[in-house]
Amino acid sequence: MSNERFQKLEKLKFANKATVDKDLNEKSNLNISKKTSKRPSNQLKGSLLGWYSVLSTQSLKQNQLYFFSMFNEPLVIYKDKDSVVKCIKDLCPHRGASFRGGKITNEGELVCPYHGARYTSKGECSNLDRITCNHIVDTNYDNYAKKIHLYQYPCIEKGDYIYIYYTGKAKTNLTEFNIDSKIEETVPESYGFSTSEYAYEEVTVDFKADWSRIIENHLDILHIFWVHGDTIPDKDVSKNVITSFDQEIIREQSQIESKYNHKDKSKGEFITIKFIPPGRVVIYKGTPETARYVQILDHIPLANNRARVIVRHYRKFLKNKLITKLIMFKQLQHKIFYKVFKEDYLILRTQTFNQQMGYIEKDNVKLLGEDKMVQYYWDWLQNALNKDKPWDLHPMKVNTNSIHEDSDMLYPPENPKLAKKNIRSIQFNLLLRSLFPIGGILLILL
Ligand code: FES
Ligand SMILES: [Fe+2]
Known part of the structure; x- marks a missing residue:
């Protein structure tokens, strides 16, 4: 680990059960307050203004x-x-x-x-x-x-x-422009991933929900088992299986990283989740150099209540283009992507609404030990919002016409035309393969 970076290693041992962290309970406040606490040296520093x-x-x-x-x-x-x-x-x-x-x-x-x-x-x-x-x-x-x-x-x-x-x-x-950080300090290579060694699939998804809520969702380990348990193809990800982890959080000025290791040591690491301000979340297993599979999620704050997420899954396996085409890897991946986002969408919208209507107050939310990553994220966001005030730069006037909103939403999960198109493509390809196996291969090759 670099000496230039301040770091603090925190080991939080917990099982996947209601382990209430007292310290967190006292601090938990999902409303953005104006108070600025004294920042420890390992506090995230990134601004809300900069490279996206x-x-x-x-x-x-x-x-x-x-x-x-x-x-x-x-x-x-x-x-x-x-x-x-x-x-x-x-x-x-x-x-x-x-x-x-x-x-x-x-x-x-x-x-x-x-x-x-x-x-x-x-x-x-x-x-x-x-x-x-x-x-x-x-x-x-x-x-x-x-x-x-x-x-x-x-x-x-x-x-x-x-x-x-x-x-x-x-x-x-x-x-x-007074550019205070080089683009080279932002790309995945700067935190160890050599992206040219991977193939990837990607989708872009739009949400009518608050930008910061979506980042919070992607830093949240707990909901994966409960909300996506039937969708994510991993036997450990299920709402019916209690999995216990040790958590290790490394806080630096440029990122926060949370590593989840199975309590059953023979099973090793479950996942690492990294937050890099202002809007990137990276999820992988192992080290950046050895990871076979890396998920990079970029969050774009389009407007009040509108956010875009570019989700890219990098992989070191299944890199052969012909084979991936034959097994419809892209379409099947997209099917999972769309389902996962649909599963999150209702929760994100209601959570955004509750926050913006002022229904979430300090004492309403009690965070678990597992939510520490979320708490650290909110600490950073609160400071960054107070300092940069990005939403004050172009405040949305009421009664504006909605041309930008209507024509810009690429894939609102509430209007799932891309998901339907993807399913039709899977069905068509299956039909093609069952009717004309050879012709199908030729068609794919052409
Ligand atoms: S508004 Fe007149 S040319 Fe653009
Ligand atoms: Fe999710």
Whole structure:
């Protein structure tokens, strides 16, 4: 372990039963309070503003405008003509239109759908003669066009992820950003995973629930057995089997890690869950160097009550593309992903509602020893919210129309069209294989 990092090793022995941690009970408060406690040196330091993984490289096609938002601020990602990724505020600096309905020209320029302003990859207006046509009465047009400029955020592609450096204040000049952490300190390689050694499957899922609630859910070991016991294909994950663990929590300034080892030593490690601020959760077994299977979950705070999760499962087995296609590995994995998220969804929504309506008060929640990871996460979040106030940067006005909400939700579990499409694909492939085994193989190969 690095000497530069402060660390504290805590060993919490517990069985998977109601072991009430007194200390936690006294501290537990899921409401975000304004009080800031004195931070011990091993307290997480990460800010809510900074690098976020917001999109998978494979999800962004050339000439595609990818609309999303961060803390209520509408944004667009696209590739310019050299396939360099760009992230801009979804706001045309002429009269504030969205780029929805706009396009990217063959020269890689972004065109506003309202009056046709074109913007170069640097964000400058390029139709210096006329925006739309010749009917311009502004005699100072040339000067005007030179002044309008897109508002941007630093954006970079790394390891099949697209990251943006989000500050809540987009700028016309990217060199004005004061970037305090290198992207290399954010990628999975920085905590030991060599992602090029893995194959992966991925889904993106949207929730109408609070962003921080979803992260809390992914740090929560307890619910896995109860909520997902019938879905996750692991004999130890079942609501009917009591499994006992030892827990070891390592707190550092850059991450918190919780290791769960079977009390039955012969069974070894069950799982390690790691939280890396602001929005990444990594789950694996063993060490980053040896793990055969790694789950990386990136949480994107789209807006009030809306969050996106990119779930990527890396594996060192079943890497042969033909075999994985033949056994429909991708579709079967997706089926599990969708079911797991559907199982979480109702709970997340009601929990968010209870919190936002003020129904959860200090004494209403009593945390278990197993919830310590969740408590540490909330401690960090509380401090970070007080310091960065990201939700104050672009507060959502009431009575806003819901264009962003309606068109941006990629996969709300309440509208499970992707899950249905996935099932149809499984059924079709099964039929194909049963009717025409050879023809089916040929079709897959083609
Ligand atoms: S608002 Fe974009 S060109 Fe007018
Ligand atoms: Fe879950």
